[in-house]
Amino acid sequence: MLVFRLVLGYYLRPFVKRQNIAKNPVVIKAVVKQRYLSDLKRVLDMARQRLIAGNWKMNGSSDSIKELLAGIHGDLDPSWKSAVLVCAPAVYLPLVSDLVAESKVAMGAQNLSEQASGAYTGEISGAMLADIKAQFVLVGHSERRSLYGESSEVVADKYNAALENGLKPVLCIGETLEEREAGTTMEVVKAQIDAVINQYGIEAIAKGVIAYEPVWAIGTGKTATPEQAQGVHAEIRAHLAQFDAQVAEETQILYGGSMNPTNAEQLLAQADIDGGLIGGASLKAEQFIAICKAAG
Ligand code: 13P
Numbered sequence: 444m445l446v447f448r449l450v451l452g453y454y455l456r457p458f459v460k461r462q463n464i465a466k467n468p469v470v471i472k473a474v475v476k477q478r479y480l481s482d483l484k485r486v487l488d489m490a491r492q493r494l495i496a497g498n499w500k501m502n503g504s505s506d507s508i509k510e511l512l513a514g515i516h517g518d519l520d521p522s523w524k525s526a527v528l529v530c531a532p533a534v535y536l537p538l539v540s541d542l543v544a545e546s547k548v549a550m551g552a553q554n555l556s557e558q559a560s561g562a563y564t565g566e567i568s569g570a571m572l573a574d575i576k577a578q579f580v581l582v583g584h585s586e587r588r589s590l591y592g593e594s595s596e597v598v599a600d601k602y603n604a605a606l607e608n609g610l611k612p613v614l615c616i617g618e619t620l621e622e623r624e625a626g627t628t629m630e631v632v633k634a635q636i637d638a639v640i641n642q643y644g645i646e647a648i649a650k651g652v653i654a655y656e657p658v659w660a661i662g663t664g665k666t667a668t669p670e671q672a673q674g675v676h677a678e679i680r681a682h683l684a685q686f687d688a689q690v691a692e693e694t695q696i697l698y699g700g701s702m703n704p705t706n707a708e709q710l711l712a713q714a715d716i717d718g719g720l721i722g723g724a725s726l727k728a729e730q731f732i733a734i735c736k737a738a739g
Contacts, residue, residue, distance in 0.1 A: 491695050493525035493711065493738045494652065494718035496613065497725025498553065498581060498699070501532055508535055512542045514728025519547070525718065525738040529725070530581055530613075533567055540576045551579030551613070554587060557600035559607075569608030580605045581720075583635065584615045585658045595638035602651065603643050612651040613720065614639060615699070620659035628657075628675060633682050645686040652695045654720040655679060660700025662722060669709045669716075672698045676715035704733035711738050 503511070508531065519527065530551040531539045539550050556566035572580055582605060583598035593601075598614070605612035616635040618628040632655065639647055655675055657667050667675075676696050684691035698710055699720030710716055718738060724730040 491693065491717045494528060494695055494697060495525050495735050495738050496528040496530060496551070496697060496718065496720045497731055498530045498584070498720055498722050499532065499725060500553070500722060502726055503532065503535065505535065505538060508538060509542065511726065511728055512539070512548070515548065515731060516546050518728065518732040519735065523735060523739055525735060527735055528579055530579065536572070536575050536577055549578045550576065551581065552577045553581050553584065555580050555582070555601055555604055557597055557604050559604070569604045569610055572610055573608045577610060579611045579613055581613045581615060585617055585656060585661060589658070595635050596642070599638040599642045602639050603647065606647060606650055613654050613697070614651055615654045615656055615720070617656040617658050617700070623657065623659065629678050632675065632679060636679070636682065640686060645683070645690050648683060648694060649690045652697060653679065654697040654699050656699035656720060662701070664701050666701040666706050666710070667698070669713050672710055673713035673715055676713065680715050702734065704730050704737070707734040707737040
């Protein structure tokens with residue numbers, strides 16, 4: 444009874460203050476309903492949709508991709524609310540585009556050029572990716588940073604090239620084992636994010652997705668514990684909030700690094716983990732689907 448009176452008091456407080464005629468039951472009902480609905484809407488608006496993304500890296504063939512997508516489509520439950528994305532090798536994007544055309548699975552590329560067009564042999568532009576109906580593109584994956592020498596400045600330009608072509612960039616960030624052991628994790632990931640913010644503003648972050656992938660957890664079978672990952676995700680969000688509270692609240696921050704059907708549920712249960720970027724386990728339909736199921 445006390446709880447009921449407190450709740451009713453909360454909903455009626457501004458009304459009582461303003462008009463002091465809160466004894467009319469019809470008015471009470473209307474006010475409670477209106478405030479309840481607007482509160483509910485605010486909570487729903489604030490909830491970030493989860494995103495489960497597969498990064499196939501340099502794996503697959505036409506046949507294996509057809510089989511993989513058939514398996515994913517066969518078991519994807521339409522009642523799951525999370526968004527699903529597969530990032531395929533560039534040459535298979537037209538094939539994937541056809542295969543996912545009628546499904547809820549979105550398609551992304553794994554890289555793009557920071558240049559618009561011209562004499563850049565071997566490169567693929569954002570306009571080309573948009574032309575073949577890619578919706579997302581990974582930028583700054585640690586394998587590109589470490590094996591292909593992409594600096595945070597180049598990554599920021601790629602991020603912007605994606606936005607300019609209507610693609611949603613997934614900004615991959617993360618620290619190496621040495622950096623973690625030296626206690627510089629947050630310094631490293633903030634600098635990777637700030638390279639985009641300094642060049643293109645916090646509005647650019649609002650239009651993309653962030654994927655925190657500790658380098659030491661990628662392809663190693665070593666996952667960050669849910670607490671470790673949540674700690675970094677929360678700090679990333681707090682960092683974004685220093686620029687814009689709404690962007691911080693709304694930005695999806697995915698975790699990547701040996702996510703699999705066994706650890707997905709616990710990782711995804713963390714308040715600031717909004718999905719996963721999955722390598723190895725995204726190549727097997729039943730494993731990828733199990734992670735989608737855990738995300739719900
Ligand atoms: P693994 O899931 O194989 O560790 O790869 C993670 C990753 O790099 C996704 O981009």
